[in-house]
Amino acid sequence: MTEIALSRPQRNIVSRLWNDKETRQVIIQILAFAAIFAFFFIIVRNAIFNLEAIGKDLSMNFLSQPSNYDISQSLIEYSSRSTHFRAMMVGIINTLLVAVFGIVLATIIGFLLGVCRLSKNWIVNKLAYVYIEYVRNVPVLLHILLVHGIIVNSLPTPKNAVVVNEVAFLTNRGFFIPSPDFQPLYWVVAALFVISVISSLWFRKYAQKVQDQTGKHYPVFWICFGAIVGIPFIMYFLLGSPIVWEIPELKGFNYKGGLVIRPEFIALWLALSIYTAAFIGEIVRAGISAVDWGQNEAAAALGVTRGRTLNLVVIPQALRIIIPPLTSQYLNLAKNSSLAIAIGYMDIVATIGGISLNQTGREMECMAIVLTLYLIFSLLISSGMNWYNKRIKLVER
Incomplete structure (x- = not known):
């Protein structure tokens, strides 16, 4: 039996490599x-x-086969004769729809709750506290089922719909609103809207630069609001309203035409938003509390109002503390949207990870697709929030 041994020079080389800290870490x-x-x-x-x-x-060949099932809510053309790949795309869009709208609403409610938790008004403070403690200590699935049950059972049937200005109709089968049919001249309004958005972003930076150099404050919000909303709105009427609206009509037992927002989407959107907002509220409260009170006193000594102090002094400093844990809540909201299958909302779990999986028997492939998609969603959210976090961090000299 032969033994392979390292020579003394070789042992010395290995020993030196292992004893070097950086080399050892790489190994x-x-x-x-x-x-x-x-x-x-x-x-x-x-x-x-x-x-x-x-x-x-x-094999991924099953994606080109007919899906043979219907989807109640689809923003792209889809029928039961469409492929499983098309069904997957519908599920992706529906998932992104809930995630994006949920993040926006949860952020708004969460910041309001965080500010209310620090209010000196006893009633406002305690109401926010009760809301946060109740919502975040109940599983999110129960919130989803509760909100869905309230919507389905409390809203009227299509024949007794809640009519909004004779153009929108709220029922237990969905919220029916007019759908736009864009005419040729509409591109002028769309182009003007894009130009207004770009101009508003430039003006916002310009106003911030002027304020930093001279202390002069421009009404940025109202100027940008007028540019983004007012100018395109005026041009829309000057061009003769280049949009034809299709009004929903009651035909038989339900409304036809227009756009419909399904109760499943509304329930999932509201439930995820109010649940995540409770956690965001505590994050915002902690971030604002971490800002030294001397900052408020210094702003008050300069005659700055409480609202302006919160907007210009406290919140910008608190964001550096708020953003990292806020990212985790955004990720949780996106991943919690997978519970949509409990109320029949057709997201990627219900489509490619549910019905398509059962029909084709491709468990490994379908689960790999679902896992990969959620990984991509999470990485995109993390990348965006990390970019924003680096953008607002303190610059040390």
């Missing part, structure tokens, strides 16, 4: 990466062998 990282890669390689290899043993193979 450990390489070994750890190799171990993780080997672990997943073995799992995937065993899965492939087990699938072959029962006559299955890994």
Whole structure:
């Protein structure tokens, strides 16, 4: 039996490499990466062998097959004759729709709750406290089921719909609103809107620069609001209203035409928003409380009002504390949208990870797609929030 031994020079080289701190860290990282890669390689290899043993193979060809099921809410053209890939795209759009609208509403409610928790008004403070403690200590699934039950059981049937200005109709089957049919001249209004947005962003930076240099304050909000909303609105009427609106009409037992916002979407959107807002409220309260009170006193000594102090002094400093935990709440909201299947909202879990999986029997492929999509969503949210966090961080000289 022969033994392979390292010569003395080789042992000295290995010893020097291992004793060097930076080299040792690189070696450990390489070994750890190799171990993780080997672990997943073995799992995937065993899965492939087990699938072959029962006559299955890994293939994405099922995505081109007809889906053979309907989806109640779709922002793109879809029917039961569409492919599973088309169904997956509908699920992705529906998931993004809930995530984006949920993040916006949760942020607004959360910041209001955070400010109310610091209010000197006893009633406002305690109401915000009760809301936060109740909502965040009840599972989000129960909130979803509760809100969905309230909407479905409390809203009237289509024949007794709540009519809003004879153009919108609120029922337990959805909120029916007019749908736009864009005419050729509408591109002028759209182009003007884009120009107004870009101009408003430039003016906001210009106003901030002037304020930093001279202390002069421009009414940025109202000027930008007038540019983004007022100017396109005036041009819209000057061009003769280049949009034709299709009004929903009651035909049979339900409304036809126009756009419909399904109760499942409304319930999921509201439930996720009010649940996540409770956590955001506490994050905002903690961030504002972390700002030294001397900042408020200094602003008051300069004659700055409480509202302006909060907007110009406290919030900008608190954001540096708020943003990192706020990112986690945004990620939680996006991932909690997977509970949509409990009320029949067709997101990616219900479409490609639910019905398509059951019809095709492609468990590994469907779950891999769903996992990858949620990973992409989470990475996009994290990247955006990390960029914003770096943008507002303190610059040390």
